Amino acid sequence: MKVYPYGESLASKGAGEEVFAGPSEKEARRLTLDDLRPQGRFLVVRFREVTRREEAEALAGAEIFLPARLLPPLEDGEYYHFQLLGLRVETESGDALGRLKAVLETGAHDVYAVEDDGGGEWLLPAVEEVVLRVDLEAGCMIVAPPPGLRE
Numbered sequence: 001m002k003v004y005p006y007g008e009s010l011a012s013k014g015a016g017e018e019v020f021a022g023p024s025e026k027e028a029r030r031l032t033l034d035d036l037r038p039q040g041r042f043l044v045v046r047f048r049e050v051t052r053r054e055e056a057e058a059l060a061g062a063e064i065f066l067p068a069r070l071l072p073p074l075e076d077g078e079y080y081h082f083q084l085l086g087l088r089v090e091t092e093s094g095d096a097l098g099r100l101k102a103v104l105e106t107g108a109h110d111v112y113a114v115e116d117d118g119g120g121e122w123l124l125p126a127v128e129e130v131v132l133r134v135d136l137e138a139g140c141m142i143v144a145p146p147p148g149l150r151e
Contacts (some may be wrong), residue, residue, distance in 0.1 A: 001044070001050070001056050001099065001150060002043070002068055003043045003045050003064050004042055004043075005043055008045060009064065009071060009072070010036075010065075013036065014036065016033065017032070017033050017067055018030055018032055018105065019031050019033060019064055019065065020065055020066070020067065021059050021114070028116070031047040031049050031050070031064075031133065032048040032049060033046075033047065034047060038052055043115050048124045065082070068082075079136070081103045082101060083136055084134070085100055085101070085102070085103070086099055086139075087111075087139055088098065088139055089124070089141050090141070090144055091142070091144065092132065097116065098117065098122075099113050099114065100113070100141060101113045101114065101121065104123070104141045109126050111123050111124065111125055111126060111127060112124060112126050112141075122149065123147075124142035124145060130145060131143055
């Protein structure tokens with residue numbers, strides 16, 4: 001199977017190590033790496049439990065991820081994307097702006113896609129001046145959007 005890696009964690013794994021495929025670790029299928037090799041921008045992966053074409057096709061579009069306990073620790077102020085997705089986005093004064101829907105990787109810095117209650121989406125630069133605090137326990141991100149950003 002071809003896998004498009006979002007980071008370097010999967011590429012550092014080898015035969016016999018476990019990964020998950022699905023929407024979350026609780027709802028995901030546990031898979032064991034049998035073989036893994038780079039091919040351009042992708043990784044070509046073989047899983048021990050996937051032996052037929054139909055089984056591989058059933059995994060098309062699924063997220064492949066490592067169990068959280070196996071991820072390398074991060075520096076203070078750094079977060080894995082999965083930790084940020086779904087966070088409430090609020091201003092310092094408590095105004096609700098929406099929820100973090102996606103993290104877009106750009107050359108200079110990440111950009112956060114925020115979905116408001118009306119289903120609209122706007123983009124927020126992920127820089128220190130804009131993202132003031134992330135509180136994973138409270139499930140929110142405190143931001144200071146630049147003037148005119150949401151108009």
